Amino acid sequence: DWPSSNALIDLYNKESPDECPAVAVRSPERVQKAKKYLRMFPERQFWETVCAQIQNSSFLRGQRKKPGHESFIADFDWLLAKGKDGTENCVKVHDGRYHD
16 A cells, blocks of 8 residues: 555554554544655655664664753654754654764
8 A cells, every 4th residue: 555644654663663652532633744745755665764764773762862852762753753954754764864
């Protein structure tokens, strides 16, 4: 069923680290954001890489604290948002910005 919002959520829930909260509620807003991001990045391999990069980042898993981000743990909603620099968070993760 790729690409679909449900498939993306299922992939995230399956492949993201245990420290990162799973998507429990598939709200209309989450589904819409997932559809939007899948239109921009439709390849499953892109999202598999994103999930693998989260596994390789102690910061995204909440294991390495940074000033101002002491309680941060990446989640699905954060991935489907833009950072302060205007770049999509999933792109920064994909490209290894947070890799240890």
